[in-house]
Amino acid sequence: MRLSGLSAALFxxxxxxxxxxxxxxxxxxxxxDGSGSVRVTGRPELWGAFKGLGPxxxxxxxxxEAARTLFEASGLRVRRVALTRRRGRPYxxxxxxxxxxxxxxxxxxxxxxxxxxVRRDDRLVLGGSWARPPGxxxxxxxxxxxxxxxxxxxxxxxxxxxxxxxxxxxGNIVGWRQEVTAALEGRPLDFGAVLDPxxxxxxxxxxxxxxxxxxxxLLALFFTLVVRRGRRGVSGS
Numbered sequence: 001m002r003l004s005g006l007s008a009a010l011f012x013x014x015x016x017x018x019x020x021x022x023x024x025x026x027x028x029x030x031x032x033d034g035s036g037s038v039r040v041t042g043r044p045e046l047w048g049a050f051k052g053l054g055p056x057x058x059x060x061x062x063x064x065e066a067a068r069t070l071f072e073a074s075g076l077r078v079r080r081v082a083l084t085r086r087r088g089r090p091y092x093x094x095x096x097x098x099x100x101x102x103x104x105x106x107x108x109x110x111x112x113x114x115x116x117x118v119r120r121d122d123r124l125v126l127g128g129s130w131a132r133p134p135g136x137x138x139x140x141x142x143x144x145x146x147x148x149x150x151x152x153x154x155x156x157x158x159x160x161x162x163x164x165x166x167x168x169x170x171g172n173i174v175g176w177r178q179e180v181t182a183a184l185e186g187r188p189l190d191f192g193a194v195l196d197p198x199x200x201x202x203x204x205x206x207x208x209x210x211x212x213x214x215x216x217x218l219l220a221l222f223f224t225l226v227v228r229r230g231r232r233g234v235s236g237s
Contacts, residue, residue, distance in 0.1 A: 021086065023146035023180050024050065026113070029153040032124060032199050034102055034117045037079075039095045045139045046148070047092055049184060050112040052136045063092060071096045074107035111136070123159065124195045126152065130176075131188035144181045150191060151175035155199040162192035 024042030044063060048054035053066055064081045071078050076096040084091050098104050102116040105128065115128035130150050149165075154172050161167070164174040176191045183189065 020147070020149075022149045022177065024148040024183075026130070026150045027153075028101065028151070030101060030117065030126075030155055032155050032197055034100045035098065036101060037095065037097045038076075038104075039093065041091055041093045042148070043143075044090055044092050045142050046180070048139045049136065049142065050132050051109065052111065052133075053092075054139060060090075067092060067094050071109045074104060074109035075099070076104070076109060119197060122197065124156070124197050125192070126154070126195065127162075127192040129188040129190045130183075132183060132186050134186070138184065142184070144184055146180050147177050148180050148183050148189075149175055149177035150189065152191075152193070154193065154195055156196040158193055158195050160194040162190060164191075164193070 022041070024046040025040070027039045027041075028036060029038075030036040042050075044054070044058075047067070051070065053063075053070060058066070060083045064083060068078050068081050071094055076098050078094065078096045080093070080095040082093045084093060096109075102118065104110050105113045105115045111133040113128065113130050115126075117124060117126050119125075152174050154174065156172075158168050158172060158174065161174050163176075165177050166175065168174055174191075174193050176189055178187065178189050
């Protein structure tokens with residue numbers, strides 16, 4: 001019974017993690033060379049409060065075009081722009097690719113973000129903060145409930161992190177979150193992680209290749225021994 005209760009508790013905890021919905025979120029997929037992709041999702045009024053995009057009540061077509069222009073002006077390749085709804089609220093989503101994550105902070109699309117991925121000795125160090133930029137006016141009738149988050153899908157083994165909310169999650173993910181109220185007050189959300197410079201994918205490929213070469217070497221040695229014994233048998237007869 002105790003094991004069953006523990007299993008149920010773990011299942012509920014995992015479900016709660018998976019079901020967390022954010023009012024404003026940046027989600028990154030990074031490669032070890034600093035390139036990658038990002039997906040930004042949030043209520044239009046929060047886009048206005050953090051990125052100056054607006055007005056929130058603008059027609060959907062105008063809002064999507066303004067978001068696309070914002071990202072393309074920042075050097076990103078936009079893959080998708082969409083307006084969805086959740087619990088009757090509109091949410092603007094933009095998915096885009098970038099060549100260097102260290103160069104997107106402070107651009108028109110990311111005035112609220114300071115971010116870098118640099119190599120230090122034999123490690124890659126991800127660091128930065130997310131905060132509402134000064135001088136950007138708050139939209140009227142702004143609802144402040146819910147959470148906002150920044151999350152990273154990292155390409156290599158994570159050696160350390162700066163107090164990620166849920167630690168290292170399955171799938172090599174780390175994330176940080178805070179209440180929308182605190183973020184609107186200008187409180188920065190700091191983040192950071194230390195990771196290996198070699199991607200998990202290529203490390204796995206390297207190990208697999210080494211195993212294959214080792215197996216082939218053993219096979220070649222076996223055949224060499226068989227051939228030598230055969231020759232000795234012929235010579236002896």
